[in-house]
Amino acid sequence: MVAEDVLDLDGSGIGCLEHSHRGEVFDQVLSQTELLTRSVLSVPSDYSVLFLQGGATQQFGLIPMNFSGTGPSAHTNTGVWTTKAIRAAEQFGSTSIVFDGSDDGFRNLPDPTNLQIPDEASFLHTCANNTVMGTQWKTLPRPPASVPHICDMSSEIGSRVLDWNNLDMLYAGCQKNLGVAGTVLVIIKNDLLLRSQAPTPFNYQEHASAGSRLNTPPTFGIVVLRRMLEWIQQHGGVTNMALRAEQRAQLLYDAIESTQGYWRPHASHGCQSVMNITWHGPSPEAESEFLNQANEIGFSGLKGHRSVGGLRASVYNAADEDACQKLAELIYTSSRSSK
């Protein structure tokens, strides 16, 4: 348990909040966490694994700072996070928006094989799971071979088997599926790493050369990450996480469907997320009545993001199927009782 690590890290008699980030005990934590990351996510050997401070939002700036070039950076705009990433990239060069879903409230994702990604783009940036909108790419777009693909996986990392043939870099704020806030996992192909061009504290290559200890890494977050990765490994790995996520999401989407239009999913069929399920009701009153009923039986945080409205169930790896079953029942019964 993390509580043990706080009091006594790995039998050292000293807690993880007290250990030096350059001491032997933390050396072990760092190398074990890297090994676990590599094993759980099947990271190929020509990729580096970095544990950095901050959140995914910092990466929106660091990526163009390191990799923008003469060509534009290409982006699929699929929600609030990619919009922020585009705003950040504009500060470092031109951008090419190869898909923009803003016109229809980001309900849809395009056919990934049907995008015009310029050959001269400095990189392609995508977001695998759009946390706020509840859409998720079933297959990510694949840029031309000359264009590195960089993906924000903050809200789905560890819940899906990765296609490394189509990823040059991924990053994830750890607070959603891998632990606590303040830590970002970055996995980056070494040939892309070599192109890092940002000044010192922002340069990926320098972080890699320093083994994630250019400065003090987020030690507590790394200790929690090690626990999370162990838990995933002990529970059948990412393959099983993916299966469980599908099953939980199916319960909720089926329940929404069973209300015959009383509740309506926000995301279109074919791109519905298995991590964040978003839906709308017939009126704001019906939605707040649902929230009250849900709160009474122990659910919290089901209110949709202010930019989408409606309701949202975030079902990350830790969510259990029983809770989803209970929520699915409420979705169904709430539609009956108001008819």
Ligand SMILES: *Cc1c(COP(=O)(O)O)cnc(C)c1O
């Ligand atoms: C939550 C989230 C972010 C923002 O993460 P911070 O760590 O708060 O900066 C970025 N991208 C996605 C997909 C997210 O879900």
